[in-house]
Amino acid sequence: MPSPTPVNRRQLLALLGGSIAAPLLPDIAFAQEAWPTRTVRYVNGFPAGGATDTLSRILCQKMSELSGQSFVVENRGGAGGVLGGDAVAKSPPDGYTLGLGGIATNVLAIGTYAKLPYDPRDGFTFIGGMWQLPNILCARKDLAFTDLKDLLATFRKEPGKYTYASAGFGTTLHLSGEMMNSMAGVQVNHIPYKGAGPALTDLLGGRVDLLFDNLPGSLPSVRGGQIRPVAVTSRARIADLPxxxxxxxxxxxxxxxSWTAMVGPPDMKPELVAQINALTNKALADPGLKARYADLGASPMPTSPAEMKAFRASEEARLLPIMKAAGIKPG
Structure with missing residues (x-):
């Protein structure tokens, strides 16, 4: 008995009718939904005017230019970025509410808060990296020392005499000081403030000896000679302060x-995540954006979604033991 004559795909379509056969053929590609087709809300969990606000607005402006749709920054400060993170985590996963995640909301919050309104590990879609920003250690102008090595030697001779300010308990600025204390074997007392502005004001007034600050906040005072730069917290020197x-x-x-990630609510479709990641990385590659970031001491941090999620996990493994050793406990 002769074997059946093979029927190719075109013949099958002709026999059955394209509209009926198409759903039966898994290799037929369907058009991907367009995004964005309307305004995108970007939630920044920190106040307006700070480093995260400035850098976010630069990125959102470039993404608006590239996409033809507005990316509107909404500042929702409070609880070290937790309130803003919660707003993103509980939004619809349609790509029209995105926000700023990163070291504060997705790592340090774990070691600071006993209970969070969101899951910092799996309660977000990690779309990709945005930027890395080193902190800077500055000293009051009249503090006597020649360099960082000399300053640390002074701290060892007089433990507990000196103070360092930060923008708040449990921040990367606080942790920068505790890491210094631990690794150098010194005791410099932490004075937490409610924001970087008041901390810088007290350093300028000589009421504290040192300040760990996000680089953009202190750069004008450093360049104006009002405070002394001691060191940056990045792995190597930065071009702006060689x-x-x-x-x-x-x-x-x-x-x-201080690294950041573009995040969205959980359960976003992979193809939508890929679109947002591609637009974000294209904006971060723009020469004009790179130049503006460099002026603020920041560097773009383009990643894939998988790389971003893995990096967050590695930072948790690295930093939470340091927080515990410094006596920072979830409260």
Whole structure:
């Protein structure tokens, strides 16, 4: 008995009718939904005017230019970024509410808060990296020291005498100081403030000895000679301050950067995530954006979604033991 004559795909369509046969053929590609077709809300969990606000607005402006749709920054400050993170996590997963995640909301919050309104590990879609920003250690102008090594030696001779300010308990700025204390074997007392502005004001007034700050906040005062730069917390020196050493030059292995991630609500469709990731990375590759970021001491951090999620996990493994050793407990 002769075997059946094979029927190819075109013949099958002709026999059955394209409209009926198409759903039966898994290799037929369907058009991907367009995104964005309307305004995108970008939630920043920190107040207006700070480093995260400035850098977010630069990125959102470029994404607006590239997409032809508006990316509107909404500042929802409070609880170290937790309130803003919660707003993103509980939004519809349609790509029209995105926000700023990263070291504060998705790592440090784990070691700071006993209970969070969202899951910092799996309660978001990690779309990709945005930027890395080193912190800077500055000293009051009249503090006597020659360099970082000399300053640390002074701290060892007089434990508990000196103070460092930060923008708040449990922030990367606080952790920068605790990492210095631990790795250098010194005791410099932490003075937490409600924001970087008041902390810088007290450093300028000589009411504290040192300040760990996000780089953009202190740069004008450093350039104006009102405070003394001691070191940056990145692994290496930065181009904008080539004469300022990295902490790692004296304390090998020291590194603390404020990194951020573009995040969305959980359960976003992979194809939508890929579209947002591609637009974000295209904006981060723009020469004009790179130049503006460099002026603020920041560097673009383009990643894939998988790379971003893995990096977050590695930072949790690295930083939570340091927080615990510093006496930072979830409360």
């Amino acid at each position: 004469d300022v050493p990295a902490m790692a030059e004296v304390l090998p292995g020291y590194e603390m950067t």
